[in-house]
Amino acid sequence: MTTMSSAQPPAAALPAAGLPAAARPTVADTTHLRRVFGACPSGVTAIGAVVDGVPVGLAASSFTSVSLDPPLVSVCIARTSSTWPLLARAPRIGISILSAAQAQAGRQLAARQPDRFAGLTWHATADGAVLLADASGWLDTSIEAQIPAGDHDIIVLRVHDLDASHDIHPLVFHASRFHRLEHI
Numbered sequence: 001m002t003t004m005s006s007a008q009p010p011a012a013a014l015p016a017a018g019l020p021a022a023a024r025p026t027v028a029d030t031t032h033l034r035r036v037f038g039a040c041p042s043g044v045t046a047i048g049a050v051v052d053g054v055p056v057g058l059a060a061s062s063f064t065s066v067s068l069d070p071p072l073v074s075v076c077i078a079r080t081s082s083t084w085p086l087l088a089r090a091p092r093i094g095i096s097i098l099s100a101a102q103a104q105a106g107r108q109l110a111a112r113q114p115d116r117f118a119g120l121t122w123h124a125t126a127d128g129a130v131l132l133a134d135a136s137g138w139l140d141t142s143i144e145a146q147i148p149a150g151d152h153d154i155i156v157l158r159v160h161d162l163d164a165s166h167d168i169h170p171l172v173f174h175a176s177r178f179h180r181l182e183h184i
C-alpha cells in the first residue's frame with residue numbers, strides 16, 4: 001500500500017453532510033468545489049499529438065480508465081481549451097502517465113506558451129501520437145466519443161497500444177500540488 005509523502009496538516013474534523021449549509025460553503029462556491037474535488041488525488045498525464053507538423057498538447061489530471069473490452073479511457077477537457085480543438089483533428093492521441101520526476105514537465109504542459117514540448121524528450125508514433133520519454137506509462141489512443149458535460153467535455157478514447165512500468169513511480173496531483181508516493 002502507498003501514501004503520499006508530503007507532511008500532513010493536523011486532521012481537522014469535517015462537518016457532517018446534512019448539517020445546516022450556513023455553517024460551510026455551498027456547492028455554488030466554485031472555490032469550495034475545486035477544494036473538495038482536489039481532495040481526491042489523481043495522476044497527471046500529458047495528452048499530445050503532432051498537428052500540422054508540430055507537437056501540441058496539455059497536462060490533464062482527469063485521466064481515468066473506463067472499459068477493458070473494448071479498451072477505453074477518458075479525460076475531461078474544459079470547453080474553453082484552445083488546444084483541444086487542435087488535438088481533436090489528430091488521428092491518434094498520445095497519453096503519457098507522468099513520473100514523479102516529471103513535475104516540471106507537468107507545469108510546462110499546462111503553461112501559456114507556444115511550444116509546450118520545448119526541452120522535453122518526446123517521440124511521435126507513425127500516426128502522430130506524441131509520447132514523453134521516461135514516463136510511468138503511455139497509451140496510443142483515438143477519439144471514440146465526445147460527451148458534453150457542463151463546462152467540460154468527457155472525451156472517451158479507444159486504446160490501440162499501451163505499456164507501463166510500476167517501477168517508475170507516478171506523479172500525484174492533490175490539493176493543487178504535486179506529490180510522490182511512498183510505501184506504508
Ligand SMILES: Cc1cc2nc3c(=O)[nH]c(=O)nc-3n(C[C@H](O)[C@H](O)[C@H](O)COP(=O)(O)O)c2cc1C
Binds near residue numbers: 061075076109
Ligand atoms: C496538474 C494539472 C492538471 C490539469 N488537468 C486538466 C484536465 O484534466 N482537463 C483540462 O481541460 N485541463 C487541465 N489542466 C489545464 C491544461 O493543462 C491547460 O492549462 C489548459 O488546457 C489551458 O490551455 P489551452 O487553452 O491550451 O487548452 C491541468 C493543468 C494542470 C497543471
